Amino acid sequence: MxxxxxxxxxxxxxxxxxxxxxxxxxxxxxxxxxxxxxxxxxxxxxxxxxxxxxxxxxxxxxxxxxxxxxxxxxxxxxxxxxxxxxxxxxxxxxxxxxxxxxxxxxxxxxxxxxxxxxxxxxxxxxxxxxxxxxxxxxxxxxxxxxxxxxxxxxxYHPPPAYQAFHHAQDLGYIFCPSRIETLKRQDLLIKALALAPKSLPIVIAGTGGQADNLMRLCEQLNLTARVKMLGAISEAEKIAYYAHATAVFFAPFDEDYGYITHEAMLSGKPVISCSDSGGPLEFIEHLNTGWIVEPTPEAIATVLEWISQHRNKVEQMGLAAQQAWPSFKISWNNVLSQLLEN
CATH class of the missing domain: 3.40.50.2000 (Glycogen Phosphorylase B;)
Structure with missing residues (x-):
């Protein structure tokens, strides 16, 4: 054909x-x-x-x-x-x-x-x-x-190299991989961190038009010691950062689909998202495989503090996310069976 x-x-x-x-x-x-x-x-x-x-x-x-x-x-x-x-x-x-x-x-x-x-x-x-x-x-x-x-x-289709994602030892950080743009709302996470003094540190991966503004925000809020901005990283590095994270933050505004939700779940990590984040909400079960909260720094800060105090429960949520992903039946075989059906 x-x-x-x-x-x-x-x-x-x-x-x-x-x-x-x-x-x-x-x-x-x-x-x-x-x-x-x-x-x-x-x-x-x-x-x-x-x-x-x-x-x-x-x-x-x-x-x-x-x-x-x-x-x-x-x-x-x-x-x-x-x-x-x-x-x-x-x-x-x-x-x-x-x-x-x-x-x-x-x-x-x-x-x-x-x-x-x-x-x-x-x-x-x-x-x-x-x-x-x-x-x-x-x-x-x-x-x-x-x-x-x-x-x-x-x-639905799977993220690239989805078989490579895996769970590994939690090394104590919140991972936030995405293009750094206004709609991805990394600034919400930074503002939340300022309200959560007991939170784990944040690791942000990616580049984009708002990267300089995000760095300035970290400086203004005196958070440079608690936020690591990696810039562009390789696929292998990304997979490793997922594997060793405690949880993943992905709370864009009205996202279409979002690979990050799937990559986190495949890595056995719960996802922090927001009630207006669109596509990710189709996969996250609140308080079981992640958190769905209001898009405010205060609501996200509450989750960040809870994560730092309940690491064992967070680990269990991540494994629940990993176990839930196959139930979505997302595969290229399923995609092709529908695209080529008639």
Whole structure:
């Protein structure tokens, strides 16, 4: 079977989407499919560049490019959903968040308001004409129904190298791996640490646009001795830090899916998250495999203090998380059975 995967590439901005795209391609190839990846250059500004890309997708037909038959088009990101194909499967990572759940009329320009209307119309038409619709999580499916009145089936996939994650001796720190950006809310953890003098130290891994601001916040709160910022680390280092952590902090705002929840559970570590964190809440059971608290420094500080005083119970929660993960039945075999069903 000849399959075309369609997605975006945003220069020098890399993250979970890249793993999702490559993981899907690898799984399809391992199943005997011939796979080509089409990645469209995407820029957030100016708004006209997005409109131009939408129009280009609308004019692109991938049934027989250069005379070669494409049996199935699987589009993973906006605006690839508008590409024409007779068997088009959309597997939605997320929509263009700036005009959906992150849109604020008070803080938006007229150009963004105009783009919002155009994208909602585009998404509704393009996605309603797809042969199949899947979403990365229940949260992504719920947004699609809320804003576009369209249904999609949640379809979970495993994180990269998921078999490598493992549990090891707790060395007494809270691990926080993620891109350091506003929506990931590492600042909540730092502010909570300032309110929790008995907390274990914090280890933060990752880079991003808010890294300098986070370092300044640590300095302002006199926390530099209690917070270790690793910057970019290798996959092997990441796996080791997970294995030896006491617990993992992952409390983004309205996350689509989030590999970190799964990586922590596979490593036998409970996850601290927040009530508005979106995708991670589909997997965390409060007080059994982690904590789901209000997104305030005070609420998180209470958990941090509790963790430092109940290490044995935290260990038990982590093992409960590790034992719970197989019940989600997340595998590439399951993904392919659904993507290639019809």
């Amino acid at each position: 000849n399959i075309m995967l369609a997605a975006n590439i945003t220069p020098f901005l890399h993250g979970g989407a890249d793993y999702h795209i490559q993981g899907t391609a690898d799984a399809l190839r391992n199943a005997g499919c011939k796979v080509e990846i089409l990645r469209l250059p995407f820029t957030f500004q100016p708004e006209q560049s997005i409109l131009d890309l939408m129009q280009w997708c609308n004019k692109l037909n991938l049934n027989h490019p250069n005379g070669y038959r494409v049996d199935r088009l699987i589009s993973l990101q906006f605006p690839c959903y508008g590409i024409e194909h007779n068997h088009h499967t959309a597997w939605i990572m997320h929509q263009h968040r700036a005009v959906y759940e992150l849109y604020s009329p008070q803080n938006s320009s007229p150009a963004l308001a105009q783009l919002k209307d155009a994208i909602i119309e585009y998404d509704h038409y393009a996605l309603s004409h797809c042969t199949q619709r899947f979403a990365n999580s229940k949260r992504v499916a719920a947004r699609l129904y809320q804003y576009n009145d369209l249904k999609a089936q949640p379809l």
